Amino acid sequence: MSKDLKSKKYSKEQYLKWYEEMLLYRKFEEKASASYIQQKIRGFCHLYIGQEAIVAGYETVLGKGDSVITTYRDHCQPIGRGTDPKIIMAELFGKTSGISKGRGGSMHMFDKEKGFFGGHGIVGGHIPLGAGIAFAEKYKGTKNVNICLMGDGAVRQGAFHEALNMAMTWKLPSIFVIENNMYAMGTSVERTSNVTELFKLGHAYEMPSFAVNGMSVEDCADAFEEAVERARNGDGPTLLEIRTYRYKGHSMSDPAKYRTKEELNSYKDRDPIASVLSTINENNYASEDELKAIESKIKQTIEECVEFAEAGDFPQAGDIYDGIYAQKDYPFIKEI
Amino acid sequence: MRVIQFREALREAMVEEMRNDEDIFIMGEEVAEYNGAYKVTQGMLDEFGDKRVIDTPIAENGFTGIAIGAAMNGLRPIVEFMTFNFSLVAIDQIINGAAKVNLMSGGQFNMPIVFRGPTASAGQLGAQHSQAFENWYANTPGLKVVVPSTPADAKGLLKAAIRDNDPVIFMESEQMYGDKAEVPEGEYIIPLGVADIKRKGDDVTIVTFGKIYHRVAKAAEALAAEGIEVEIVDLRTVRPIDYATVIESVKKTNRLVIVEEAWPLASISTEIAYKVQREAFDDLDAPIQRVTMRDVPMGYGANMVEETLPNEGRIIEAVKTVSYKKG
Ligand SMILES: Cc1ncc(C[n+]2csc(CCOP(=O)(O)OP(=O)(O)O)c2C)c(N)n1
Ligand SMILES: [Mg+2]
Numbered sequence: 111m112s113k114d115l116k117s118k119k120y121s122k123e124q125y126l127k128w129y130e131e132m133l134l135y136r137k138f139e140e141k142a143s144a145s146y147i148q149q150k151i152r153g154f155c156h157l158y159i160g161q162e163a164i165v166a167g168y169e170t171v172l173g174k175g176d177s178v179i180t181t182y183r184d185h186c187q188p189i190g191r192g193t194d195p196k197i198i199m200a201e202l203f204g205k206t207s208g209i210s211k212g213r214g215g216s217m218h219m220f221d222k223e224k225g226f227f228g229g230h231g232i233v234g235g236h237i238p239l240g241a242g243i244a245f246a247e248k249y250k251g252t253k254n255v256n257i258c259l260m261g262d263g264a265v266r267q268g269a270f271h272e273a274l275n276m277a278m279t280w281k282l283p284s285i286f287v288i289e290n291n292m293y294a295m296g297t298s299v300e301r302t303s304n305v306t307e308l309f310k311l312g313h314a315y316e317m318p319s320f321a322v323n324g325m326s327v328e329d330c331a332d333a334f335e336e337a338v339e340r341a342r343n344g345d346g347p348t349l350l351e352i353r354t355y356r357y358k359g360h361s362m363s364d365p366a367k368y369r370t371k372e373e374l375n376s377y378k379d380r381d382p383i384a385s386v387l388s389t390i391n392e393n394n395y396a397s398e399d400e401l402k403a404i405e406s407k408i409k410q411t412i413e414e415c416v417e418f419a420e421a422g423d424f425p426q427a428g429d430i431y432d433g434i435y436a437q438k439d440y441p442f443i444k445e446i
Numbered sequence: 447m448r449v450i451q452f453r454e455a456l457r458e459a460m461v462e463e464m465r466n467d468e469d470i471f472i473m474g475e476e477v478a479e480y481n482g483a484y485k486v487t488q489g490m491l492d493e494f495g496d497k498r499v500i501d502t503p504i505a506e507n508g509f510t511g512i513a514i515g516a517a518m519n520g521l522r523p524i525v526e527f528m529t530f531n532f533s534l535v536a537i538d539q540i541i542n543g544a545a546k547v548n549l550m551s552g553g554q555f556n557m558p559i560v561f562r563g564p565t566a567s568a569g570q571l572g573a574q575h576s577q578a579f580e581n582w583y584a585n586t587p588g589l590k591v592v593v594p595s596t597p598a599d600a601k602g603l604l605k606a607a608i609r610d611n612d613p614v615i616f617m618e619s620e621q622m623y624g625d626k627a628e629v630p631e632g633e634y635i636i637p638l639g640v641a642d643i644k645r646k647g648d649d650v651t652i653v654t655f656g657k658i659y660h661r662v663a664k665a666a667e668a669l670a671a672e673g674i675e676v677e678i679v680d681l682r683t684v685r686p687i688d689y690a691t692v693i694e695s696v697k698k699t700n701r702l703v704i705v706e707e708a709w710p711l712a713s714i715s716t717e718i719a720y721k722v723q724r725e726a727f728d729d730l731d732a733p734i735q736r737v738t739m740r741d742v743p744m745g746y747g748a749n750m751v752e753e754t755l756p757n758e759g760r761i762i763e764a765v766k767t768v769s770y771k772k773g
Binding site: 153154205210214217218231235264266294295297301303431442443444446 | 475476479480483501503504505506507508531532534535569570571572573574575710711735736737738740741742743745746747748749750752753754760763764767
């Protein structure tokens with residue numbers, strides 16, 4: 111679709127919403143990065159900067175009963191679902207006021223109420239879970255769908271192939287989303303397989319499978335619209351390979367020496383937030399003051415996130431036994 | 447003696463063995479072009495080329511099985527797991543394959559293969575990245591399991607593991623890779639299955655292994671200042687276990703504490719305690735104590751990590767308990 115057509119399909123309100131959402135994701139991650147450097151956040155910390163159009167794209171079409179599951183790169187998906195960013199930041203800081211009560215950390219955000227089934231740390235391990243969430247929706251007879259996000263590295267795991275096969279055979283309401291940012295840590299997609307057009311992997315299971323430009327939120331939203339409709343109608347899963355880029359290293363400790371500055375810049379030149387902003391400007395969807403207001407609102411939100419996270423308490427040492435079993439009086443082995 | 451890092455000691459072991467034997471190769475995620483997620487394999491691609499230093503996709507089940515098949519057909523693979531948390535994706539191949547082919551084939555097929563990488567916790571990495579599976583693997587007949595605590599041990603033990611004709615699980619630690627210590631020049635082998643007395647003492651025996659040894663060593667210093675002399679037995683290999691050295695030490699000190707990083711139920715400490723009560727019941731002056739990881743998955747917060755892992759305070763408390771010097 112040409113840019114003009116796209117701009118016509120989506121309303122002014124939609125563009126402003128996208129701008130605000132994606133800018134919030136980015137500013138949130140920038141603050142997480144700064145807080146990591148200040149050692150407020152510890153452990154592994156993977157940022158979503160550059161990939162924002164994917165979450166903004168599916169949230170354009172997702173409803174309340176729908177669900178999302180993802181990897182350890184999981185700060186922005188719950189925010190997209192409507193989780194208060196304050197409690198995501200508090201989780202990063204390891205506070206009991208965090209979404210996982212300070213137990214999960216950066217890689218393990220969960221928000222059951224909002225339909226966010228978590229941040230999972232074992233590459234590929236959560237893909238069957240995504241299919242299982244969809245299985246339960248079908249079983250219960252709802253029209254809800256599941257979005258299952260994964261990296262390009264994850265598609266080389268057996269779990270991916272097993273899950274796709276069953277999801278297709280059983281026509282589960284799943285949308286499998288490969289966030290192809292071209293690298294799994296330091297390993298480029300080409301170095302892991304002869305099949306580098308990852309959407310083609312779905313063809314092995316006769317699954318409707320498409321490549322999508324992940325630097326365009328319109329393209330993402332279009333692709334999700336079609337896939338979600340297919341799933342809701344009971345016509346089964348879709349595989350989307352969304353071609354995107356992570357601007358930062360794999361995690362905070364990766365200097366990303368395996369790729370060139372030119373490559374990075376070629377994506378930054380197509381930045382999804384900048385391109386939404388230029389559509390807004392070209393069409394006079396907002397005045398400079400209105401845009402400033404959005405930006406300062408986000409700035410304020412981020413400041414509140416940090417204040418809230420700082421103000422929270424760390425778990426108490428004795429809390430380590432909480433929330434492991436549903437059984438309240440489980441007899442743990444307790445010795446010296 | 448020269449001082450090198452733990453990761454360098456491991457690398458020397460692999461490089462020396464690979465120079466001697468063309469059948470040895472290493473495969474794993476990021477081992478070649480990235481020079482290792484934790485830089486253990488730095489420079490090895492340059493020396494040995496991509497035939498023998500092989501980057502894999504993230505496909506633990508597949509590449510582990512491929513390595514096992516290659517071992518059945520005459521090669522001597524080293525498989526690096528980025529961490530042993532991810533070895534669970536491949537554990538079927540290890541337990542149902544590597545550990546059993548020798549028996550199932552009536553001894554026709556040996557399994558000369560090493561699975562190595564870091565185990566256990568490494569800071570605030572959360573529940574899925576902070577697990578110690580030494581006892582899981584040690585439970586399986588057909589495997590050998592090595593868990594070194596120092597660079598010098600790591601080098602000699604890894605060379606022994608690579609030369610071994612049976613499958614060896616070799617478990618390291620992210621938190622030890624940067625540790626520097628004296629390592630002898632030149633080639634040397636430390637046989638598998640032999641414990642090492644890392645500190646001599648007459649009052650209490652502490653049996654331990656792997657990274658957590660270093661917390662034991664610190665606690666022993668503190669206890670020495672209070673007049674309690676601890677003998678530290680570093681098992682080094684947890685399958686097979688050098689029971690004789692443990693029993694001998696307990697017969698001398700009459701008191702035993704076991705410290706390990708894994709969870710308590712069905713652990714190495716459970717096994718040692720069983721064996722010692724059977725072989726040295728009359729030599730014990732106090733019930734055996736142990737310090738393990740708390741019986742919980744690891745939470746993220748800093749104080750949760752500290753509370754969950756064996757720490758010096760708990761080790762000291764256990765030693766005082768068996769010495770009846772508590773409180
Ligand atoms: C089973 C397993 N193996 C290895 C790892 C270590 N690891 C964490 S992320 C990662 C790279 C994943 O890359 P990709 O799937 O492309 O996702 P991205 O990080 O690019 O979003 C690796 C190897 C892991 N977490 N789980
Ligand atoms: Mg990737």
